[in-house]
Amino acid sequence: MPDESTQDTLVVQGVSKRFGSTLAVDDASFTVGRGELIGIAGHNGAGKSTILKVVNGTIAGDSGTVTIGGTPRSATDAVAHPEHLGVRTVYQELSLCASLRVDETAAIFDHAAKGLSWRSKAWRSLRAVLDEMFPGHGIRQDATIHELSIARRQMIECASSFIESTTPPRLVILDEPTSSLDASATASFYAYLEKRAADGVSVIITTHRLQEMIDHLSRIYVMRDGRVLSEQDAATATKDSIVAAMGLAAHESERPVPEAADGLPVSTIDAPPVTDGEVVVRLEQQSADGNTADFEIRKGEIIGFAGLEGHGQLLALEAVYRASARRSGGHRSPKRTTHHSVSVVGDSAYVSGDRGVRGIFPLWDVAANISFSSLGKLTAAGLIKPRSEGALVNEWYSRLGIKGSPTDPITSLSGGTQQKALMARAMAVGSDILLLEDPTRGVDQATKSEVYDLLRRQAAEGQTIVWYSTENEELRNCDRVFVFRVGTIVATLTGTEATEDAVIALSFGGQDAELLDGAGPLDAEESVR
Template sequence: MTNAAAPILSLRNIRKSYGPIEVLHGIDLDVRPGEVVALLGENGAGKSTISKIISGTTPQSSGEMTWQGKPYAPSSPREAIDAGVGMIHQELMLLPHLTIAENVFVGRYPRRAGLVDRQAMNDQARSGLERLGLNISPARRVDGLSTANQQLVEIAKALTLNARLLILDEPTAALGGEETQKLFEQIARLKADGVGIIYISHRLEEIRKVADRIVVMRDGSKVEEFDSADIPVRQIVEAMVGRQLERMFPALPTPSDEPVLEVRNLTSARGDFEDINFTVRRGEILGIAGLVGAGRTELVRAIAGADPIASGTVLLKGRDITPKSPRDAIRNGIVLVPEDRKLQGLVLDHTIAENIGYANLTKVSTGGIVTTGKVNAFADNNIHRFGVKGRGPQKANELSGGNQQKVVIAKWLAREPSVVVLDEPTRGIDVGARSSIYDIIVGLAQEGVAVIVVSSDLEEVLGVSNRIMVMAAGRQSGILDHADANDVSVMELATA
């Protein structure tokens, strides 16, 4: 592939309006065969809208597209797929009651003598999974798979399309380093086969590894285009946010010596982790790192009472409060901001005010009766406190990912807990919203709260943690002080 190659896809003056509001303002974009174009921007910049137009989910209001030199205007995702355009969505689109293989081939099952050829379907799905390093039966139902494994299934689904253009929307958001590397290997093979790729990600460091060109969007417009991905991250970020960026991570506070949360010999009833020991002090941020499958999410869910514990104890300020349910943990002052905010953190078709109120019923009721006035007033206070860009009566599904995450954080922090656990707090969130969430995390520690942050983003866990506990294959492989922690030292423990 050279820059002189004819584009496989061209967009010219693409505009999109919803009623009187124009959200895309004359976008021009070319993608050539065998190249990766990184499409970057904050939440709301227009990246997803462009992707939906190209993949046939929504039509443009005006402008033209050409695909392999011919006019292109898909009226449905099926039409786009048939033309050779596939998309991996940021939000998982799997059907939990179907098997992995059925999800991979849904709508296009291989047939033999008029019947679904399950053997061929399973074999082809297994091949796609193995290419990504996922050793799991394609006959297993999707229900119960971890978020990371569901993401790998979505990617395997796209790999089986034999598409000539792939749109990857946050494909590594739920993946660790090893899984991300395997995806990059597949991208390199696709490039060699002449497949064009549009790559959307908030993980800017990985852009340098995978992209050939960078297109930056802001507020529905294309504002910058770089002919190389070898661009300083700060320069990319400043193009995204439209201003100079002073810092990404705030200064960390110094914790006290007072232990708040103590975990002793904790072992999962499901075999996800074993013999975990650590302490989180007042005003301390403990990061938990490790590869996908290391048991990080399962550990914090157990501490929060959501997953069963086989043995061991959880102590809060010296008192055994080992939770048997989320209600136990919440009542004792331990709250969890889960990794999947849409499925586990919010009631999406309810309002911001209602979502905040659900976790704080005693504060929005009088004599056991919840009043709309109290809910709205309580929510407004916390919307302002945590910088949510939205109004109480607005539905949660109308918010950007960053603001949805702030609502989840707000509803739990309004309870004034002693321990806050955040699992993948900035997954799929743009750089501007990330910075404000980091400020919230550090602000909690400054107020004396004990904070635990689980993250697959190594830069993130290094940037916000006083100490980092590293897990590998369900075991605790070490705890590093902030001064001793770096990419190499964490990964050495993660692969031990």
């Protein structure tokens, strides 16, 4: 066995992974030296999470090799317990047990804590890391996880991945570790990482906070469409160079400096409605500092809700849905969220990007899935009229260009086609407003363009479309884009000016703050149940 101290901790060679029709990771190769802090950058869906899951063995790749600490394994092998190899991972969605106490949580990670005083031992080893990583964290040993804020849960999760345990950490993979941390916690977190790196622990970080990577890491790999496109030395990299490598601004004539909102390449951050139709949605905003502003959405507009994930877009979108009337043109009392009061004229239909959970009826055929929301107008004396139902389904089949037969089970379709069927269900209702929650998540490019065309056609027919997207590049298909930051709308851009750069610059504009909605799976669970 070669000398441990000079050997690379991780060597990834030619890893590919395909999900259905999507090539999530395409022939990716990179290395992480011993005691090196590296970053992987890329926009949503670039394949960052997938490649990391192949590295730690959570999912099996289709080809390639992963060499950890000099021991190669085929990327096609999944690993049941990567922590035995010294590989620890903190995922973006929190993986703590809500019902356990802090010391019990520590014990689950610290396999070395045994005996009668296992809780105190585990707590001591967790606190040793916590105190250094987040001085003044204020976490108590006997607190229950579900009582803690998201930020503190994230602190515990970050700290627990550095507990010595029986197999000390050798490679720690952190997926958006600082998304809920404030500036000072982030700074001390990176200081801790640098200290541990000096002891030989290697770290891979993915984050949307590009400046963080430049400031604290040694090298940054940039991914796009599943490929590792470039490798940049953090000492010479800039936000610009990384954004450029992501390929997002390649077609812009000149690239702006995305640092402050005033240096933006946009002509206005207060774009007026593009049509002069009637006002369909009205968002009255009261921000934390007491400023108020009104935002109007008019009939036939396509509005994008943009910003980093979890900054209030979903809350606002759901409020629009809750405030919608039951029938076309109707009224209902305004609905409040933390920062908005939403009033709506007309009815709305909602398409969720979370097909499996909120969307499809997996046991039904495609036709039943499409017609479900429209059954009200397809019935006579309470019974469904098969002929009208068939006509409706056929009409949408041809409009959307769905292949196959309406009687196929919905699960036989690809993910993208399922999504189209879901959109057909919502559009077939003919509601005044169509609300889309990340409708193109995990959908291939060809289908995406079809969806964009379809939306434009619907808008031309007078339907108002409000569209929450995590993929900034598709926002240019909107008439206007509302950029959210920490729960409030900070800018409204025209669709043509809603470039990735502009949106990112505006979403990063102020100081980093805690997330508002999408507050981690633990909270989501609590609020659902």
